[in-house]
Amino acid sequence: MLTKFLVDEAQLSDLVAPVGRLSSAEPLSGGMFATAFRLHFDDGRRAVAKIVGADTSRLLTYERGLLGTEALTYRMLEDSGVPVPRVLHTDFSRKLLDADLVVAEHLPGVSWFGRELDETQTAVVRRNLGAVMASLHRVEAPSFGYPAPDAALGAHTWREAFVLMIEAVLADAERWQVPLPAERVRAAVARHSDALDAVTRAAVVHTDLWEGNVFIDPETLDIVGIIDTERTLWGDPLHELVGADQFGTGEPNADLLWGDATAGGVLARELASPSGPTRLQLSRLYFSLVLTIEPTMRGYEGEWVVGYEKDARANVDLALERLEAIPTAS
Numbered sequence: 001m002l003t004k005f006l007v008d009e010a011q012l013s014d015l016v017a018p019v020g021r022l023s024s025a026e027p028l029s030g031g032m033f034a035t036a037f038r039l040h041f042d043d044g045r046r047a048v049a050k051i052v053g054a055d056t057s058r059l060l061t062y063e064r065g066l067l068g069t070e071a072l073t074y075r076m077l078e079d080s081g082v083p084v085p086r087v088l089h090t091d092f093s094r095k096l097l098d099a100d101l102v103v104a105e106h107l108p109g110v111s112w113f114g115r116e117l118d119e120t121q122t123a124v125v126r127r128n129l130g131a132v133m134a135s136l137h138r139v140e141a142p143s144f145g146y147p148a149p150d151a152a153l154g155a156h157t158w159r160e161a162f163v164l165m166i167e168a169v170l171a172d173a174e175r176w177q178v179p180l181p182a183e184r185v186r187a188a189v190a191r192h193s194d195a196l197d198a199v200t201r202a203a204v205v206h207t208d209l210w211e212g213n214v215f216i217d218p219e220t221l222d223i224v225g226i227i228d229t230e231r232t233l234w235g236d237p238l239h240e241l242v243g244a245d246q247f248g249t250g251e252p253n254a255d256l257l258w259g260d261a262t263a264g265g266v267l268a269r270e271l272a273s274p275s276g277p278t279r280l281q282l283s284r285l286y287f288s289l290v291l292t293i294e295p296t297m298r299g300y301e302g303e304w305v306v307g308y309e310k311d312a313r314a315n316v317d318l319a320l321e322r323l324e325a326i327p328t329a330s
Contacts, residue, residue: 005035005053005099012037014096016049019089019103025049033059033066034230038106046106047088053099056150058297060290061168065148066230067100068092072147073229074104076204081135083107083215083225107225109215117221123255124221129214130259130267132223133240137265141202141234158199158235162282163189165233169289178293181320185285188323192282198275202234207243238270242283246291247311249284249318278326285319288312 007015013022020041028036028048035051052067059066067090077084085104092100112125141147145154145161153168155161166189173180189196206213208231215225233239241252252271260267270276291312295305 005051005097007035007037007051007097007099011097012049015051015091015101016047016089016103019047020045033063039103047103048085048106049101049103051097051099051101054094058299060172060293060297062146062151062153062165062233062290063231065150067102068150069146069148069232070228070230071102073204073206073232076139076141077136077229080139082132082139083223084229085225085227107215107227109217109224111212112214112216113211115211115216115218121221125214125216125223126253126255127259127262128216128221128223129209129244130256130261130265131263132226133209133237133256133267134260134263134265136206136226137203137237137240137267139204141204144199144202144235146233154234157197158202159193159196161233161235162196162286163193165286166289169286169293172297173289173293176293176297178296180289180292180316184320185289185316188285188320189282191328192278192323192326194328195275195278195282196236198273199236199279203237205233205235205237205239205243207231207233207239209240209244210246236270236279236283237266238276238279239283241267241271241280242287246287247315249315252280278323281319281322281326285316285323288315288319292316 012025016022016039020043022039023042024040025037028038033052037049039047039049050067056064071087071090074084074087085107087104089103090101143154143156144158145164153161153164155164166185170180170182170185206229208228213226213228214223217224257268271280292309295309
């Protein structure tokens with residue numbers, strides 16, 4: 001079972017000393033791999049510390065160097081219009097602990113996850129999130145793939161990066177003896193490589209914009225915070241639609257697309273392009289492969305795991321069926 005890194009109060013005080021004198025800290029729940037605390041400093045400031053141990057044995061290849069990616073992304077998004085926290089301190093030296101640390105400012109608002117919103121309110125939040133995506137994707141990245149050097153999944157083109165990503169997740173599955181239709185997956189990606197070549201500009205893609213990573217103002221429903229950028233990649237903006245609804249199989253949410261388009265975003269236009277539907281299915285294939293492997297690699301436990309794995313595998317098969325049914329350009 002994946003366990004979080006244990007940190008006592010004295011260690012935490014030493015780790016965050018460059019930010020200020022710590023008066024108290026509250027453990028935060030919800031994350032699957034990081035140890036996180038809400039920090040209170042003597043001068044009244046609040047911040048959030050995230051700590052990830054050096055052991056990567058139960059991480060997928062693309063997850064190596066996660067906290068470095070988180071800090072890099074927050075800094076890349078400064079002044080972009082995306083409401084991300086400011087990075088206050090990082091420590092990747094592992095001198096005090098055999099772990100990595102990022103300290104970021106505490107954001108206002110409340111988590112969207114668990115809020116009791118009616119359909120109209122939910123539509124407003126989704127439109128606002130679409131507008132945030134438009135701002136996010138306007139930030140251009142210097143190359144394609146995952147930015148962390150430890151992952152070694154970067155390339156000069158989206159096609160090259162995507163193939164590396166697929167091969168990495170298939171290798172992870174083999175390492176953990178999770179059966180997957182590997183040759184069918186490779187054939188589908190190779191068959192539609194021209195669609196991948198249609199992506200010539202690398203956008204910053206959060207990839208994990210589910211409700212738990214979105215903070216809203218409970219009165220206005222404005223989005224006031226976006227967190228957990230550690231899985232950010234550089235590439236196809238359509239990848240964002242799948243990351244925000246990782247078990248989804250139908251049409252992307254209309255309110256999300258409306259909010260993005262109204263804010264000058266490209267998602268609806270890219271989705272309607274000749275390569276758009278194929279790229280969407282390729283991204284769904286990738287995410288479904290990841291979700292299929294995670295329960296075994298992480299050591300998930302509980303009655304929910306069987307249904308989780310079943311749904312993930314069904315989505316792998318569905319994405320492959322759809323990709324095999326799409327004719328290739330002759």
